[in-house]
Structures are given as C-alpha cells and as structure tokens.
Amino acid sequence: xxxxxxxxxxxxxxxxxxxxxxxxxxxxxxxxxxxxxxxxxxxxxxxxxxxxxxxxxxxxxxxxxxxxxxxxxxxxxxxxxxxxxxxxxxxxxxxxxxxxxxxxxxxxxxxxxxxxxxxxxxxxxxxxxxxxxxxxxxxxxxxxxxxxxxxxxxxxxxxxxxxxxxxxxxxxxxxxxxxxxxxxxxxxxxxxxxxxxxxxxxxxxxxxxxxxxxxxxxxxxxxxxxxxxxxxxxxxxxxxxxxxxxxxxxxxxxxxxxxxxxxxxxxxxxxxxxxxxxxxxxxxxxxxxxxx
Amino acid sequence: xxxxxxxxxxxxxxxxxxxxxxxxxxxxxxxxxxxxxxxxxxxxxxxxxxxxxxxxxxxxxxxxxxxxxxxxxxxxxxxxxxxxxxxxxxxxxxxxxxxxxxxxxxxxxxxxxxxxxxxxxxxxxxxxxxxxxxxxxxxxxxxxxxxxxxxxxxxxxxxxxxxxxxxxxxxxxxxxxxxxxxxxxxxxxxxxxxxxxxxxxxxxxxxxxxxxxxxxxxxxxxxxxxxxxxxxx
Numbered sequence: 001x002x003x004x005x006x007x008x009x010x011x012x013x014x015x016x017x018x019x020x021x022x023x024x025x026x027x028x029x030x031x032x033x034x035x036x037x038x039x040x041x042x043x044x045x046x047x048x049x050x051x052x053x054x055x056x057x058x059x060x061x062x063x064x065x066x067x068x069x070x071x072x073x074x075x076x077x078x079x080x081x082x083x084x085x086x087x088x089x090x091x092x093x094x095x096x097x098x099x100x101x102x103x104x105x106x107x108x109x110x111x112x113x114x115x116x117x118x119x120x121x122x123x124x125x126x127x128x129x130x131x132x133x134x135x136x137x138x139x140x141x142x143x144x145x146x147x148x149x150x151x152x153x154x155x156x157x158x159x160x161x162x163x164x165x166x167x168x169x170x171x172x173x174x175x176x177x178x179x180x181x182x183x184x185x186x187x188x189x190x191x192x193x194x195x196x197x198x199x200x201x202x203x204x205x206x207x208x209x210x211x212x213x214x215x216x217x218x219x220x221x222x223x224x225x226x227x228x229x230x231x232x233x234x235x236x237x238x239x240x241x242x243x244x245x246x247x248x249x250x251x252x253x254x255x256x257x258x259x260x261x262x263x264x265x266x267x268x269x270x271x272x273x274x275x276x277x278x279x280x281x282x283x284x285x286x287x288x289x290x291x292x
Numbered sequence: 293x294x295x296x297x298x299x300x301x302x303x304x305x306x307x308x309x310x311x312x313x314x315x316x317x318x319x320x321x322x323x324x325x326x327x328x329x330x331x332x333x334x335x336x337x338x339x340x341x342x343x344x345x346x347x348x349x350x351x352x353x354x355x356x357x358x359x360x361x362x363x364x365x366x367x368x369x370x371x372x373x374x375x376x377x378x379x380x381x382x383x384x385x386x387x388x389x390x391x392x393x394x395x396x397x398x399x400x401x402x403x404x405x406x407x408x409x410x411x412x413x414x415x416x417x418x419x420x421x422x423x424x425x426x427x428x429x430x431x432x433x434x435x436x437x438x439x440x441x442x443x444x445x446x447x448x449x450x451x452x453x454x455x456x457x458x459x460x461x462x463x464x465x466x467x468x469x470x471x472x473x474x475x476x477x478x479x480x481x482x483x484x485x486x487x488x489x490x491x492x493x494x495x496x497x498x499x500x501x502x503x504x505x506x507x508x509x510x511x512x513x514x515x516x517x518x519x520x521x522x523x524x525x
Binding site for chain 1: 372
C-alpha cells in the first residue's frame with residue numbers, strides 16, 4: 001500500500017515535470033535554444049495566481065490570468081530578447097536566456113520580497129481525498145494527473161494533426177524550406193513559445209496547489225529538474241519529455257521513500273550526468289547530426 | 293512576367309551576384325548555367341526573398357518583390373524548389389505535399405495531391421512513407437510535387453538533376469517540359485548545361501557572379517565558349 005501511494009505521488013510529480021519539460025523541449029526543437037527562463041515563467045505564473053486569489057476574485061480568474069500572463073510574458077521575451085539574436089551564435093542566445101532568468105528572479109525579489117508567500121491552495125481546490133480501501137488519493141493528485149494527461153493529448157493532437165502543428169514541425173526541421181512553403185516563421189516560433197508558456201501556466205497552478213509556497217526562486221529547481229527530464233527523454237521529443245518527467249519523478253520519490261530524502265535532488269542531477277555520459281540523445285532523441 | 297534588374301547580392305561576406313539583369317516571359321523555360329559557385333543559387337534565393345539584393349529591383353507579375361519576405365513571395369505565385377531538395381525528412385510524403393499547399397485554400401488540397409500523384413505515381417505508392425527514407429530521385433519528385441501544390445505561375449528549380457542517375461535525370465527533365473507545356477513558366481538553374489540548354493528558350497551563362505553570355509538555348513549549345521567550359525569541349 002505504501003508502495004502504491006508512493007507510486008501515485010510520483011505520478012503527480014511526474015505530471016508536473018512533464019508539463020514543464022514539454023515547454024523546454026518544444027522551444028528547443030524549434031530554435032535550438034535551451035530556454036533557461038522557462039522555470040521562472042512558472043514563478044511569475046505562481047505570483048499572478050496568488051495575487052488574483054488574494055484580491056478576492058473567483059479562482060477561475062486565477063487560473064486564466066496565470067496562463068494568459070505566462071503566455072504574454074513568454075512571447076514578449078521571445079520578441080524582445082531572443083528574436084534579435086536568431087542569427088547570432090547559439091551561445092549568445094543561451095546566455096541571454098540565463099540573463100532573463102536571473103532578471104525575472106531579481107525583479108520578483110525586488111517587488112515581492114525574497115521571502116515566500118503562502119499560496120491559498122484551498123481556494124483552487126478544497127483539501128480532501130478519495131479513499132480506495134486503505135489507499136487515499138488527494139483531489140489535487142487526481143486533478144494534476146488528469147489535467148496533465150489532457151494537456152499532453154491535446155498537444156500531441158496539435159502537433160501531429162493540425163496545419164499549425166505541421167508548420168511547427170516544418171520550421172523545426174528546416175526554417176528556410178518552411179518559409180518557401182509560405183510559413184511565417186516568426187509567427188510559428190511565437191506560437192510555440194505561447195504553447196510552452198500555457199503549459200507552464202498550468203504547471204504553475206498545479207505546483208503551487210500541491211506545494212503551497214510561492215517564492216521568487218520557486219522556478220529554479222523545478223525548471224532544472226524539468227530540463228533534466230527533457231534531456232533524459234531526448235530533447236525535442238514530446239513523448240520523450242513526458243517519459244523523462246515521469247522517470248525523474250520516480251527516481252526522486254524512490255530515493256525519498258527509502259529514507260534518503262536529502263539525496264532526492266542530488267540523484268536527479270546524477271541522472272543528468274549519467275545521461276550526458278552514456279546516452280546524450282536521451283531515450284527518444286533523434287540522432288543529432290550536425291548539418292553540413 | 294519576372295524582371296530582374298541590377299541584382300547585387302552578398303552571401304555572407306561573399307559578393308556572390310554582380311549586377312545581374314534578365315527577364316522571364318510567360319511560358320518560357322529559362323536556364324541559368326554555370327560552374328559551382330557562379331552565383332546561380334544565390335540568384336534564385338534572392339528572387340524568392342531568402343536573400344536580398346543591395347540594389348535594383350525584382351518585379352514579378354507587375355509587383356516589386358525585392359523587399360518581400362519569402363513566405364509572402366510564394367503567395368504571389370512563385371515557387372522555389374531549393375538546391376538539395378530540402379524536403380521535410382521527418383514527415384511523410386503526403387504531409388510534405390500538404391505543406392506545399394500551406395498558402396492555398398484547404399478545399400483545393402485533395403484534388404491537387406491527386407494531380408501530383410498522377411504525375412509521380414511513385415509518390416502515391418509511398419504516400420505514407422517518411423521522406424527521409426526515399427531515394428534521391430524520389431525526393432526530387434517530392435520536392436517538385438510539393439512546389440506544384442501551390443500552383444505557381446513561375447517555378448524555380450535549383451539543380452534538379454544533382455546526384456541523380458542519367459535515366460532519372462531524363463525523367464525529371466521530361467516532367468519539367470510537361471509542366472511547361474501545361475502552362476507553368478520555368479526558371480532552371482543547372483550544372484548539367486547540356487540538358488538545361490536543350491530544353492531552354494533562352495539561357496544565361498554565369499561566371500563568378502556575372503552573366504558572361506546569353507542567347508537561345510540551342511545557340512548556346514553551339515557556342516564555342518560554352519562548349520569549351522561547360523559541355524566538355
């Protein structure tokens with residue numbers, strides 16, 4: 001029973017990692033950028049939800065505003081910081097992403113103070129659990145897993161079956177050829193950031209409801225672990241990001257369950273090192289051949 | 293139909309196209325020939341908006357397209373089959389064709405895909421197959437079929453014969469002629485000068501970014517300079 005409840009725990013955590021990892025993976029596959037500001041977008045989403053809730057508006061607004069806010073911020077960052085550097089060496093844009101990440105954290109500290117604020121998660125979802133015999137599964141766990149599964153199915157449909165999704169795949173494979181087909185690359189890239197950010201916004205709500213503390217650095221570790229999940233699964237691959245998210249969560253929960261909780265984060269980074277040493281393309285990564 | 297005036301294009305730091313002017317009339321097959329690095333591909337890329345000329349103008353169907361982005365140029369009826377085919381390798385044959393009709397009304401797509409399959413039965417046999425697993429000849433057919441999906445008034449082909457066996461080259465050139473007979477104007481860039489000139493109304497010979505001579509295709513085939521440099525004596 002303990003095993004089962006830990007398994008469910010891992011599924012919940014894995015769902016959140018997967019949602020965030022998808023954002024890294026999609027942006028990477030389209031412009032080959034590791035968007036290190038992605039985790040901090042989640043933090044901003046957390047604050048937006050927090051302030052909406054404490055202002056007394058209906059919780060639905062908190063969810064909607066958090067998602068819209070993440071989308072708007074992410075598109076703005078792409079437009080102002082990344083797009084001008086698209087022709088520049090890749091390291092420039094990577095460093096810019098790290099800069100944006102630090103900027104967002106410091107702005108949040110400046111405006112909202114460095115200490116965390118508790119997130120009124122009971123407004124999003126009343127505490128409680130469903131009992132199945134001796135096993136009890138909290139509402140938030142059920143909602144997290146369900147919402148994540150729906151998001152991932154929706155995303156897969158978008159990418160595989162729609163015209164826009166096809167354009168995204170075309171741009172990620174060959175930007176020049178895509179533009180010769182009539183695809184406006186800038187629009188598709190903006191849209192990709194928007195989709196990744198929408199998933200981050202959903203992730204922000206789910207994460208803050210599960211771990212109800214919003215801090216300026218809450219996105220750092222979450223972002224890093226999701227990034228590791230994306231690398232482990234094979235960066236650029238949607239099923240890979242999902243698989244990686246669950247794998248990282250299982251490792252973390254397992255280590256905690258056997259009583260080594262202080263090692264939980266360390267194990268995740270150890271996984272990253274192993275992946276980079278032995279299978280840098282991850283579970284489902286494509287063979288990354290340099291174009292000649 | 294297409295009028296290029298004083299094109300001067302840099303490819304990175306290389307001055308690749310030097311003061312090139314030519315025009316293409318409706319119904320023509322125009323061939324640009326020249327050695328590797330003569331600037332042929334750069335000319336096509338400049339026309340389709342992937343690169344931009346420093347000077348002059350490019351008018352297509354009475355519109356100046358010299359400052360227009362590539363995704364807009366294709367909407368105006370000009371399709372470009374780039375060098376090396378550049379099909380989407382991870383997508384199926386059918387999806388590649390669907391990408392070709394990106395700017396077109398959805399209701400026309402199914403019928404046009406059938407037209408392409410009529411022209412290239414090989415593609416129909418392999419419609420579900422991922423483009424990366426096709427042979428070079430099949431990829432060339434796919435690249436051409438994909439460009440036909442937008443029903444272009446002018447089709448620009450960059451080295452369609454590259455890397456293909458002689459029999460396939462013949463087949464591809466026959467299809468180019470067929471397309472032209474059906475009303476598509478063709479602008480062809482080739483290193484295979486003999487083939488390119490034999491079907492051309494007019495040819496232009498490029499050397500290090502400049503047009504050095506031009507004339508009807510048949511005449512250029514007899515031209516001493518051309519014979520010596522591009523037709524193996």
